[in-house]
Amino acid sequence: MREPVGRTAVGPAHAVRSPRGRTAPGWSKVPEVTVWFWVVKVLTTGMGETASDYLARVLGPVLAGALGLTGLVALLVLQFRTTRYNAWTYWSAIVMVSVFGTMAADVVHVVVGVPYAVSAAGFAVALAAVLMTWYASEGTLSIHSIRTRRREGFYWATVLATFALGTAAGDLTAGTLHLGYFPSGVLFAALIAVPALCRRFLGLNAVAAFWWAYVLTRPLGASFADWMGASAHHGGLGWGTGPVSLALLVPIVILVNHLAVSERRHTPEAPAAAPAD
Template sequence: MTTGQHRQHGPVAPLQRAMSKVPEVTVYFWITKILTTGMGETTSDYLAHVLDPMIAVGIGGVALAASLALQFSVGRYVAWIYWTAVVMVSVFGTMAADVLHVGLGIPYAVSTPFFTVVLAVILVAWYASERTLSIHSIHTRRREAFYWATVMATFALGTAAGDMTAVTLHLGYFSSGVMFAALFAVPALAFWLFRLNGIFAFWFAYIVTRPFGASFADWMGVSHVRGGLAWGTGPVSLALAGVIAGFVGFLAVTRKDVARETDQAPSREREYQPHEMA
């Protein structure tokens, strides 16, 4: 996957792309992103069971704030810093959705459209302010703030949507995972076959990765009674953390997800290209 820019404002300058605070959208990006969604789901569930839920949320909030502060403090994309922030967004985003359901008794059928509206408001505000939603324009503090607000909202929305299909609609975790895997492929096909707007395709896929990865992680971790493999949320979280660390280490060494200053921006938006490696 090479990268994209907004049609209305011409190509993203190679130097700006190289200074971006987010990675290039490659196949490694999507794999790592899906893994973080699964880890966030099982880690949140594990912490909520071994700790008082309020303490777990507090720890998650502090860790999220620290990881985002570190991310904002660096001048450009650094693999381990960026993906640590994504992991903490995943954990805390899961907690936020679960608090509404478990703590406040709000049904997933209500929280899912609520987080949809929240996400829409953030995207509208981002576009109104910056005139683009391209992730390859993240080289100012304000755009970075919009980006992470959007990421947080997608994780909360994806959590609620995944639990709604698995629990409220009684599809089960495995069937939900299969359904969201199919939905994840939709923007790719639409992009290749029908020239779907690349930025829209990217964010659609980004939202779907949350229930996609989380549903399969839940399926591996929950008990047989709940339709899972009963591996336990703790062991699943540790296993996913190890795999994520391997991918992030690989990216940090090879820099396959970092744009070079000599890269030339393509002629049309290329936010979503899972068939290309770099």
Template sequence: MSATTTPQGIHRGQAGSAGPFRSKVPQVTAVFWVVKILTTGMGETTSDYLARVLGPVPAVASAGLLLAVALAAQARARRYVPAVYWTAVVMVSVFGTMAADVAHVALGVPYAVSAAAFALALAVVFGLWRQLEGTLAVESVSGGRREVLYWTAVMATFALGTAVGDLTAATLGWGYLPSGLLFAAMIVVPALAHRLLGASPVLTFWWAYVLTRPLGACFADWAGVDAHRGGLDLGTGPVSLALGVVIVGLVLRLSVDDRRGQERPAPVTA
């Protein structure tokens, strides 16, 4: 048996030969990480844009409804379908941003407190997932309870990452660009930890996964916000649109790749 390692040195766990296996999540490749980071940026700027255009309450309600529809479509899918999966990720990104922002703006919860709360929530989800399923390896997600736990964890990572990014950029006053560069440096650490120190591939995957959120969000904010906030003042709407176009193009590529080989061997998770 051998593990499949991504170009970043982060791999998704071990694969065995227990027969055909239809996973409902994508293989972790370089394109996966690129799309994931872009969705975090799009979620950040789209959330801000919708809150400004529609108002906070209608924006949250609309995002929540679209998220429910996207997750329902993902749940009904019998295997990984790139367009369905990444639509769900985008909506989790948008709604996760709103969840963290509502906690701060509407309820007055400091980002440090909300970040700690979301980190605790994520730890609880991971603990429950591990206890019930015996593994946190994402390639084992093929539906049912594991898929529910997977998406719950994904939502928690987005909310956590949003709070952490806003904590460094706003509360600590480091600004969006310096914060983005910080997280860009930090996301290399799990790859090096796996490659050089033999750290768990599951641990390093989720470690990097959490960091993609503040990384993408900080750079997107930097591009979208005005100069008084240290940004390029391109506007949250145009930034969201540009990111959306790139994401669609990459997802189309993933769809082509997916049609070339749909079945993967079942993972060994012991």
């Protein structure tokens, strides 16, 4: 049965048991959208940006790309095998999506030579295609309905597309448009408030508002991380990509641990296995 289109994108991500032991519609394999969700999301995008740059410089783009792809595939396999939302598994996968998404966007520009404006437009088309296919198949884009293998596949395909688009958009403003890293971060910090305002005052659909903001978290976190890591010659603070990655990792670990502990305390037992479709 398809869910109503207008259902909200935010809500409990835990398994909710009915008196007869069946899984209620609130169960999902992705986290509840709270303030902490957005904080961790922005931190992971920043870490993914600087970690990708650091690995490419130390290992070379080919080896770094192979390592990033391997880590991404391994963690997504682990995520798909879990029977319910697990904070450590989910956010580890998000970190690897961030790292590899940066690598993929950089390869398209640096190696292939595609301008950021063109790649951003291409990734936007890819994102739209994934979302339209998801909606045509499932009748909903709500993230608290991620409880089948097929919907989970659509979800992670969307996440990958948003990271690639956000990376290209951030590089477009900072580099091609010559705004620099810090002004780009300020720009995206302002823009990320727009979907919330449209939701509050113009009645924008909650699902649309969520994915709009989700895309913008990528260039927001990455712009400030690049600003901290880049040299003064390139408009940054000169802290280095390695130290910035480690500095961002610390609050990520602390917050994910908090979410994991909270999950264990408040989440009822999930179903034995997710259905195939």
